[in-house]
Amino acid sequence: MNNIDPSKSKLIPYYSHYLSEEEMKLYVQYFSQDLPAAFRVNKHGKSDAFQANMQQLLETYFRSRLEDQTQMEKLPHVPGGYLFIPSRIQLRSNEKLNKIHKFLVVANEGGLVTRQEFVSMLPPLFLNCSKGEKVLDMCAAPGSKTSQLMEQVGMTGLVVANDLELTRCHVLMHGVISQPCPQLIITNLDASKYPKLTVFDKILCDVPCSGDGTLRKAKEIWNKWSNAGSLCLFEIQLKVLIRGLQLLKVGGEICYSTCSLNVIENEAVVKTVLEKFGASIEVIDCSGKFEGIKRADGLRTWDIGGLNGEFYKNYEEIEAVQDETYRKRFNKAMFPTQDAGIQEQLTKSMRFYPWLNNSGGFYVCMIKKVAELPQDDLADSLNANAMNYEKLNENTEFCMNFSKSMPLQPLKKIKKQEVVAALQEKFHFRYFFEEGDLNDILPNCAQRELQDMEATRVYLLNKEAQKILYCSENAYLTYHIVQAGCGGFERHTGIINQDKLSYRVETPMNFLLNNTDFVMHISYKLFLRVVRAGLNGDDESIRFQDQENIEQFGEDIEHLKTMQLHQMYLLKVKSEGLNEEDTIKVKAINELNISSWLGGTSLGFHIKRKQRNALWCLLMNEDIHEIVVSGEAKRKAAYRERRKNDKNGKDAGSKDDKSEQQDVQEEKNE
């Protein structure tokens, strides 16, 4: 902690006002330590068995690299969640542990796991959405909680993920788009005037906050912190929560959360909505839920801190302050209530102090809407704002800013039904999501091209997402829809198919091929061989005519030659004759829905480089840097060489070059 001395931070006198001496010792002790690394296995679109198998593989991998087995723990109640006791910094700096860190980074980028702080996993855990439910994530970027919500509602539900910042919406989009997410809509709106797109079953209200609970990661907060941030965030936090309550169905649940421990951003906000909507909402008692995840009760009553280390017991003390500008920083609603019923409810909200679960600091309050909300001035004005905003935006001139700043063409209903016919004819999909018929879904897919052009990419949306994207002619503009559904099919422009309308299934939607004729069964040995082919930085497919391949995989190759060549297939690995350990590996591989391209004389997998790397190391129990570094170095050297030779820079914009440039940048950053 260079130049950081917690004892000099304003945080210490501030929190000493709320916490006991003993708690303050723990506060300084824990917040001065680095945060343990945590991750969870990505399960979206896969079975419970997949998660169990993948967990077993990962545990074996990590444990074989840990001398002290107590350094890795299973996170209680978080499906597929793990915690490393060594901090993130220790993981990076210790030579042995660094192997774990590097693997985690690649496995995260390859989509096998999500690196996510433990407390950040809690709001979706408490929200506990069921399959098919409609959920709004009001302040969603960068989106780690969104991906948990998508897992919970499954492919027939709806997740509307929103963020005020367009660039952050794009971060969110890129984080989830490689997963099958026909249930996802991403919007770029102010959550406090969010339109009534539908009535939601559950809402996550993870509001913008001062973030003082993230001190273990963001150490600069020790020096920078002042109470001004919390004082000015109160109003937007309150408005977003009220708007969330308005958009929630009666009987639905909303999770209000912040990564701050400041009462102004937490209990004061919840108290205000309890005062306003009294009998229509209630704080849910979660004390019986998720035993083993420790928490402290929310505060009943509190003082409000000022900017100069002083505290105010009530609003009258603020009114007595001479300086009007200073007075205006405070809101009467921030102060506690005398109502014992509300105080009691506030204690049911949950404070996650860092010393309870060796985590960051967090606040979570689960609220149930038990009846329609009564009249309230602030709530009414938010409703009116949202309606005016929608009305204005129906006139597209008013949304040109969004349109101009969006780097992508808008998503519109697919125009050419020949495309739909071609897809149906080619793949003979027998059924689609867990329920519902592909025949209803396909004609309503979306494309980004202008209306009269053929789609180069066909986006798949489920019925709930379609209702939103097509609710009006210009819904994507009115509601600033950044993304709806995910890429389903991509136009094939290879020489062989040049003359006819031909599409291939995109990676997120590979599972669609499960019930078609396009499934290829190969041996585990051949699977490993093709994964390895891409690791050395050269050719990512294997050639059948190579002598070595003919000798080793003769049976496989003979079988492949009987299949239709120049074709994409969903890959399934045969498990007959394998030992128990390899059988588990094969089961996990088969649920990853990897597709492959069977050429006239070659076989290659459609698999991201990082996923290929992570998979190889996991299956072979090899260290990531040993296997990857040589291949990456070779590839990057080749790229630099090409750049040097390419004086005109003609190739600079190609897709491969862009990802290589990114890699070179990543290398620099490390």
Ligand SMILES: C[S@@+](CC[C@H](N)C(=O)[O-])C[C@H]1O[C@@H](n2cnc3c(N)ncnc32)[C@H](O)[C@@H]1O
């Ligand atoms: C605490 S972060 C959300 C973290 C996110 N839920 C996650 O798990 O990755 C708060 C987010 O709120 C966004 N935000 C700020 N003001 C907003 C507003 N008025 N409406 C919607 N989003 C807002 C910020 O851009 C930021 O991405």
